[in-house]
Amino acid sequence: MGRKLLLEHANVPEIHTYQVYRAKGGYSAVEKALKMTPDEVMEEVKKSGLRGRGGAGFPTGMKWSFLDRKSEKPRYLVCNADESEPGTFKDRYVMEKIPHLLIEGLICSSFALGSNTTFIYIRGEYKWIVGILEKAIAEAKNAGFLGKNILGSGFNLEIYVNNGAGAYICGEETALLESLEGKRGNPRMKPPFPAISGLYGSPTVVNNVETLAAVVPILNLGGDEYAKIGIGKSTGTKLISACGNIKKPGVYEIDLGLPVYEFLNSDEYCGGIRDGHRLKAVIPGGSSVPILPADLFYKNIKGEERNMSYESLSDGGFVSGSMLGSGGFIAMDETVCIVRNTWTFARFYHHESCGQCSPCREGTGWMEKVLHRLEFGHGHMHDIDLLVDVAKKIEGNTICPLGDAAAWPVAAAIRHFREEFEYHVTHADKVKNSRLAHLDDYKKELVLL
Amino acid sequence: MEIPVTDIKFSDEKLAKVKEIMGRYPEGRSKSALLPVLHIAQKQFGNWLSVPVMDYVASLFQIKPIEVYEVATFYSMYNMKPVGKCFIEFCQTGPCMCSGVEDIMEYTEQKLGIKMGETTRDERFTIKGVECLGACGYAPMAQIGEYYYENLTKEKIDKIIDLFGKDDFNPDHKYDI
Ligand SMILES: Cc1cc2nc3c(=O)[nH]c(=O)nc-3n(C[C@H](O)[C@H](O)[C@H](O)COP(=O)(O)O)c2cc1C
Ligand code: SF4
Ligand code: FES
Numbered sequence: 001m002g003r004k005l006l007l008e009h010a011n012v013p014e015i016h017t018y019q020v021y022r023a024k025g026g027y028s029a030v031e032k033a034l035k036m037t038p039d040e041v042m043e044e045v046k047k048s049g050l051r052g053r054g055g056a057g058f059p060t061g062m063k064w065s066f067l068d069r070k071s072e073k074p075r076y077l078v079c080n081a082d083e084s085e086p087g088t089f090k091d092r093y094v095m096e097k098i099p100h101l102l103i104e105g106l107i108c109s110s111f112a113l114g115s116n117t118t119f120i121y122i123r124g125e126y127k128w129i130v131g132i133l134e135k136a137i138a139e140a141k142n143a144g145f146l147g148k149n150i151l152g153s154g155f156n157l158e159i160y161v162n163n164g165a166g167a168y169i170c171g172e173e174t175a176l177l178e179s180l181e182g183k184r185g186n187p188r189m190k191p192p193f194p195a196i197s198g199l200y201g202s203p204t205v206v207n208n209v210e211t212l213a214a215v216v217p218i219l220n221l222g223g224d225e226y227a228k229i230g231i232g233k234s235t236g237t238k239l240i241s242a243c244g245n246i247k248k249p250g251v252y253e254i255d256l257g258l259p260v261y262e263f264l265n266s267d268e269y270c271g272g273i274r275d276g277h278r279l280k281a282v283i284p285g286g287s288s289v290p291i292l293p294a295d296l297f298y299k300n301i302k303g304e305e306r307n308m309s310y311e312s313l314s315d316g317g318f319v320s321g322s323m324l325g326s327g328g329f330i331a332m333d334e335t336v337c338i339v340r341n342t343w344t345f346a347r348f349y350h351h352e353s354c355g356q357c358s359p360c361r362e363g364t365g366w367m368e369k370v371l372h373r374l375e376f377g378h379g380h381m382h383d384i385d386l387l388v389d390v391a392k393k394i395e396g397n398t399i400c401p402l403g404d405a406a407a408w409p410v411a412a413a414i415r416h417f418r419e420e421f422e423y424h425v426t427h428a429d430k431v432k433n434s435r436l437a438h439l440d441d442y443k444k445e446l447v448l449l
Numbered sequence: 450m451e452i453p454v455t456d457i458k459f460s461d462e463k464l465a466k467v468k469e470i471m472g473r474y475p476e477g478r479s480k481s482a483l484l485p486v487l488h489i490a491q492k493q494f495g496n497w498l499s500v501p502v503m504d505y506v507a508s509l510f511q512i513k514p515i516e517v518y519e520v521a522t523f524y525s526m527y528n529m530k531p532v533g534k535c536f537i538e539f540c541q542t543g544p545c546m547c548s549g550v551e552d553i554m555e556y557t558e559q560k561l562g563i564k565m566g567e568t569t570r571d572e573r574f575t576i577k578g579v580e581c582l583g584a585c586g587y588a589p590m591a592q593i594g595e596y597y598y599e600n601l602t603k604e605k606i607d608k609i610i611d612l613f614g615k616d617d618f619n620p621d622h623k624y625d626i
Pocket of ligand 3: 542545
């Protein structure tokens with residue numbers, strides 16, 4: 001069995017209650033942190049090598065150190081619980097199952113950053129989880145871990161849950177802050193970065209749910225011990241939400257560096273592709289990262305086995321690699337039509353574009369339309385290059401990274417599965433309204449492993 | 450479904466809740482409560498945000514109505530037109546598609562005799578395809594009212610249509626399907 005730092009007690013009955021969580025050693029990290037100085041807490045996080053679990057993988061300790069401490073304004077910590085990247089459902093698991101872990105992480109992190117009011121911005125659709133979190137907050141307050149002068153340390157903290165209302169873009173940190181101010185979720189131009197001018201123009205840190213929860217085991221173990229787990233610069237454990245055509249979809253905690261083969265095929269994790277089918281492609285880190293055909297998923301271009309880490313999954317760059325991203329792991333078998341799948345993603349990004357920049361607003365619409373045309377049998381050969389061209393024109397030309405996130409999956413799907421797109425043109429009658437892939441027809445030899 | 454304009458007013462209890470939420474934010478920043486309050490308003494006033502409802506919310510915040518309209522129209526969870534009492538929102542993004550949600554959606558359309566985006570004549574059901582709801586591992590799935598219904602099958606759809614079409618259907622309750 002793999003090591004569990006976050007989910008060790010996730011299946012203990014009633015672990016969502018304060019009493020059971022406390023009996024299992026919960027809130028010991030807060031007790032520890034409040035006996036340290038804020039700088040010492042930050043130092044442990046730096047030493048741990050923790051990297052942001054929301055998708056970008058930016059070192060958390062470094063991000064915290066950018067926070068403007070000289071400002072006269074109050075400082076804010078905001079927890080990003082917007083979780084809307086297709087394939088990603090890990091933050092929800094933590095908040096539903098073991099909400100006190102997040103609250104504990106928030107208290108320790110707020111102390112380190114000097115935030116006296118901390119917000120959890122949660123996606124609007126997770127309505128019932130708001131209740132779970134608010135109950136946990138009330139329990140923690142009752143036990144003296146929130147409110148004024150926590151454990152006699154002189155540190156005050158209130159945590160509030162603020163729900164969004166259905167907008168993927170509000171996961172982007174500056175759009176989130178706009179939304180939290182009660183406005184449309186339009187991303188802001190950077191700089192200034194939130195660390196200087198964020199919520200209400202105050203210095204602000206935005207971190208993902210899992211990142212903040214990980215501060216608990218970091219303080220309990222010590223940053224140095226935490227850093228020993230994992231591989232190279234990918235330290236610690238990571239939650240992976242696995243879905244698609246696998247035997248055991250769900251949320252798994254892995255040591256970073258776990259071989260990808262083991263993650264996909266062992267019974268401890270995904271349990272392999274469903275019976276009678278074979279792996280066709282994997283999107284390892286949420287819909288925004290490049291898709292990989294089975295062979296390039298298992299091994300990089302040099303023939304070395306890949307493992308689940310930031311570095312190994314991105315080995316090969318955009319030509320032959322992908323990214324760990326948010327940990328939204330989507331495995332597809334040979335029945336999945338790549339064109340149709342890519343079309344649903346393009347529709348998603350078009351729907352979610354905030355509309356501020358024309359390359360993103362118009363480009364995502366174009367990509368959706370052209371992919372629809374191909375999938376429904378009205379496409380032309382030159383449409384395929386048109387898609388590549390549109391994707392290129394969006395990439396790098398927008399205010400926020402949603403434009404890139406929309407462009408990359410389309411570009412990667414065409415790069416690795418061009419024949420399948422071409423087949424949709426040459427055999428338009430056959431593909432029309434057919435939901436399945438047409439593998440047997442075009443006899444593309446898949447590398448079977 | 451239309452509520453007379455004079456009846457668009459929160460109860461004292463709801464109003465207290467609204468004030469409490471507004472008070473969470475610093476001086477002069479109570480607009481931060483707009484999204485949560487619009488959720489409360491939508492729920493209270495027939496599951497959609499009519500112009501008079503949005504105007505009422507604007508008056509509570511002492512902001513211009515346009516500031517409420519521009520926010521309400523940005524977010525997909527605010528309904529800009531009436532929906533049925535049982536509003537079934539199927540996730541139709543990639544991972545759910547791989548897991549067969551399209552068959553389930555088609556089955557539901559046939560069973561109710563309406564297309565995605567439509568409401569049944571008796572105003573009991575509205576069905577819609579939406580984008581990823583963060584339940585990709587438990588696909589096919591749909592959000593109905595406050596809760597998610599996951600690992601859907603045609604049998605489960607039969608049960609949902611049977612149970613949720615009844616007069617006593619409560620969208621705030623999690624049913625065991
Ligand atoms: C379009 C878009 C959507 C995003 N959605 C999320 C999200 O749902 N949750 C999240 O934690 N980060 C999301 N991010 C990343 C955030 O902008 C930010 O980097 C993150 O919250 C930082 O936290 P971390 O350093 O702990 O990962 C998104 C970014 C973009 C560009
Ligand atoms: S890239 Fe797209 S989502 Fe991001 S700011 Fe521009 S239009 Fe909005
Ligand atoms: S793709 Fe359907 S819930 Fe995520």
